[in-house]
Amino acid sequence: MIQLYLSASCPFCKKVLLAASQFGLEESKDFTTIDAASGTPGREVVLSVGGKGMVPFLIDGDTSMYESDDIVTYLKKTISSP
Ligand SMILES: N[C@@H](CCC(=O)N[C@@H](CS)C(=O)NCC(=O)O)C(=O)O
Numbered sequence: 001m002i003q004l005y006l007s008a009s010c011p012f013c014k015k016v017l018l019a020a021s022q023f024g025l026e027e028s029k030d031f032t033t034i035d036a037a038s039g040t041p042g043r044e045v046v047l048s049v050g051g052k053g054m055v056p057f058l059i060d061g062d063t064s065m066y067e068s069d070d071i072v073t074y075l076k077k078t079i080s081s082p
Helices: 011-022 041-050 068-080
Strands: 002-006 031-035 057-060 063-065
Touching: 002 011, 002 041, 002 068, 011 068, 031 041, 041 057, 041 063, 057 068, 063 068
Parallel strands: 002 031
Antiparallel strands: 002 057, 057 063
16 A cells, blocks of 8 residues: 655645545555654655655555655556556
8 A cells, every 4th residue: 555654844745645645545455644844754764765854755566655656646646546
């Protein structure tokens, strides 16, 4: 399942969640969200996998990425693939 590492105060994270909703993706069914605000275990995962303390961050199996635009494009591809 796609994991989205987010922080509540981050506008780029809100953008990703809005896009997911517009694509008809549902939390728990299509993706999970993990709090990755500073000092959280989620932030440690972001740092160890991606190397930077930045959100939003997506992990989907072996794929991981920063950048909200790239994440939105990835989510869009996910819904259009069979
Ligand atoms: N270009 C990035 C910008 C992401 C960004 O600036 N995220 C901020 C939070 S809104 C961040 O993680 N800053 C580092 C930090 O919070 O430690 C994107 O579009 O995703």
